Amino acid sequence: MTKVVTVTSGKGGVGKTTTSASFSAGLAERGHKTVVIDFDVGLRNLDLIMGCERRVVYDFVNVVQGEASLKQALIRDKHDDNLYILAASQTRDKDALTKEGVGRVIDELKEMGFEYIVCDSPAGIEKGAQLALYYADEALVVTNPEVSSVRDSDRILGILQSKSKKAEEGGSVKEHLVLTRYNPERVEAGEMMAWNDIVELLGVELLGAVPESEDVLNASNAGMPVIREKGSDAAAAYEDIVARFLGEERPQRFLTVEKKGLLKKLFGK
Amino acid sequence: MSILDYLTGRRRKNSAQQAKERLQMVLVHEGARRRGPDFLPQMREEILQVISKYVEIDQEQLQIHLDRSDGYEVLELNVVIPEKRD
Ligand SMILES: Nc1ncnc2c1ncn2[C@@H]1O[C@H](COP(=O)(O)OP(=O)(O)O)[C@@H](O)[C@H]1O
Ligand SMILES: [Mg+2]
Numbered sequence: 001m002t003k004v005v006t007v008t009s010g011k012g013g014v015g016k017t018t019t020s021a022s023f024s025a026g027l028a029e030r031g032h033k034t035v036v037i038d039f040d041v042g043l044r045n046l047d048l049i050m051g052c053e054r055r056v057v058y059d060f061v062n063v064v065q066g067e068a069s070l071k072q073a074l075i076r077d078k079h080d081d082n083l084y085i086l087a088a089s090q091t092r093d094k095d096a097l098t099k100e101g102v103g104r105v106i107d108e109l110k111e112m113g114f115e116y117i118v119c120d121s122p123a124g125i126e127k128g129a130q131l132a133l134y135y136a137d138e139a140l141v142v143t144n145p146e147v148s149s150v151r152d153s154d155r156i157l158g159i160l161q162s163k164s165k166k167a168e169e170g171g172s173v174k175e176h177l178v179l180t181r182y183n184p185e186r187v188e189a190g191e192m193m194a195w196n197d198i199v200e201l202l203g204v205e206l207l208g209a210v211p212e213s214e215d216v217l218n219a220s221n222a223g224m225p226v227i228r229e230k231g232s233d234a235a236a237a238y239e240d241i242v243a244r245f246l247g248e249e250r251p252q253r254f255l256t257v258e259k260k261g262l263l264k265k266l267f268g269k
Numbered sequence: 270m271s272i273l274d275y276l277t278g279r280r281r282k283n284s285a286q287q288a289k290e291r292l293q294m295v296l297v298h299e300g301a302r303r304r305g306p307d308f309l310p311q312m313r314e315e316i317l318q319v320i321s322k323y324v325e326i327d328q329e330q331l332q333i334h335l336d337r338s339d340g341y342e343v344l345e346l347n348v349v350i351p352e353k354r355d
Contacts, residue, residue: 147288154296190285197289201296 002110004117005245006136006173008160010152012123014144015180018216019238020120021049022227023140026242028083029227032115035074037105038088039132040122041096047087050077051223061089064101070108079228084114094128106135125155134165138174141204144181145193153177153202176207178241183212184257195255208241210234211254309333316346324350 007020017040024036037060038046047053052075058068063086070086077083086105089096109117121132133139139160143153160173167173179195186192199206213234219226227238233254240250313333320326332347 147292150292151295151299154299187285190283193285193288197285201289201292 002114002117003137004106004119004135005138005140006119006121006133007140007142007178008121008129008133008156009123009142009149010125010129010156011144011149014142014149015178015210015216016123016142017045017049017120018220018226019140019142019178019180019210020046020118021225022235022238023242023245024116024118025050025077025080025083025225026227026238027116027118027246028077028080030242030246031082033082033113034116034118035084035086035109035114036118036120037086038120039097039128040120041088041092041094041128042090043122044088044090046120047075047085048223049220050085050225052077052085052087053223056087059087059089060105061092061096063105064097070105070112094122097128097131099131099134102131103135125152125159129156130159130163133160133173134163136160136164136173137166138176140176140178140207141202142178142180143198143202145179145183145187145195145198150193150198150201157202157204175204176245177202177204178207179209181212182209182254184255188257206252207244208237208252209254210237210241320348326350 005023007016007023009016017038020036024034027034036046036050038044039060040046041061044059047056055075058073060073062068063070063073073086075085075087077085106117119132119136122128133156141153141157141160143149157175160175161167164173177199179198182195183192187194195206195209211233213226213232215229215232215234216226219229219234225238226232226234227242229235237254240253243250313331316333317326317328317331320331326348330349330351332345334345334347
């Protein structure tokens with residue numbers, strides 16, 4: 001059985017692509033054959049974050065329009081044989097994708113035996129974002145602890161519940177909240193909304209929180225999903241998220257201020 | 270800690286709370302989802318019709334709310350039936 005998981009948010013710049021890259025790399029790491037698709041036509045970035053930008057020959061739009069086969073367009077990850085990337089087109093506009101075309105590609109990926117199809121959504125709530133979530137079985141709603149991001153997440157949840165294929169058929173897309181750029185220090189200082197307030201506002205269960213971390217920028221500079229930056233908090237957070245998504249019980253971390261030991265106090269981090 | 274720190278600290282303490290309260294208002298008002306599914310107005314009409322068969326009530330006397338918390342939804346109906354005069 002294949003699962004289509006859409007990473008979405010409404011608002012831009014909250015961490016969808018970062019999350020898509022690490023989430024799919026994490027699934028692959030655990031032995032699941034996974035493909036991650038960049039739906040951000042015209043603004044492709046996933047290839048850079050995954051470090052495969054120089055190997056893009058054909059893209060998602062080429063496949064949807066029948067100009068290339070899926071086999072030609074799929075890029076196998078350098079480090080993990082279970083992971084494939086389907087890049088977005090950089091030159092076409094959003095209208096190049098159609099519901100039917102996307103559906104055909106997803107069906108073909110299912111036939112190829114992919115267990116997880118991760119869809120990295122563009123920002124917004126218009127056609128591009130709606131296409132990215134249309135075929136979703138589950139959704140990771142990426143939210144920052146900040147008013148405009150929470151409001152936009154609410155909007156995109158509304159769209160998941162009315163415009164997805166699942167909703168049209170009377171079912172529902174399973175929703176998960178992924179809080180990114182969470183800063184427990186600022187929460188404790190009363191400067192940032194706490195995770196439980198956001199859960200209450202959105203009515204979606206927390207899959208996990210990713211702390212604000214310098215490692216995210218470093219990893220993206222190197223073209224590597226941050227989950228592979230072993231030892232970093234961001235990697236640990238994404239590993240938890242993948243494990244919980246797969247049904248493992250893991251207590252939440254990174255939600256409270258870590259008590260600094262004497263050594264840390266003396267030498268910084 | 271100076272008094273100023275204390276004061277600004279306190280002011281900041283309010284800012285997360287303020288964010289939450291403002292969002293609560295906005296989200297309820299916009300009702301992007303659940304709180305107002307498509308069937309709600311229709312259902313309200315039909316419930317009104319049924320009640321009207323038995324008692325005389327005003328359109329405004331029926332209030333319907335759909336609330337969601339902790340994974341379940343609560344449908345709340347409020348009907349005010351006028352006192353019967355004879
Ligand atoms: N946990 C994090 N800590 C610090 N920076 C982050 C974190 N998550 C994302 N970012 C940064 O935020 C920016 C936007 O992230 P991106 O994943 O491209 O968002 P989106 O795809 O939603 O537009 C990037 O510069 C990225 O490095
Ligand atoms: Mg992106």
